[in-house]
Amino acid sequence: MNRARDRFNNCGRNKDDWWQMIQLLPASLNQKATVQLNYQVLQNIYFTRKDHRLDEWHTFCRWIEELPYSQLIIGKRS
Structure with a gap:
């Protein structure tokens, strides 16, 4: 999660990195x-x-x- 967050913040806010962070969140956040x-x-x-x-x-x-x-x-x- 932290690697995806760092890539997102430091490497141009790539949508793939954002999606990776969303997918790593606990399932209870996606109810x-x-x-x-x-x-x-x-x-x-x-x-x-x-x-x-x-x-x-x-x-x-x-x-x-x-x-x-x-x-x-x-x-x-x-």
Whole structure:
């Protein structure tokens, strides 16, 4: 973990080193949960996380874009 962290911090913030650190975390940090969100909350999540470094947020934002009436969330018109 420390080697991956040092490489990440000192060698250009490589995404592979970041992914290695995430994978080395205990499994309890990667648990899944069920949540209920309204469109206002999803809009806030979308605009704060759409450019996040973790791929999981990009996947979640793509899911938001596929929701019915997603134009209300992301502001695009069909």
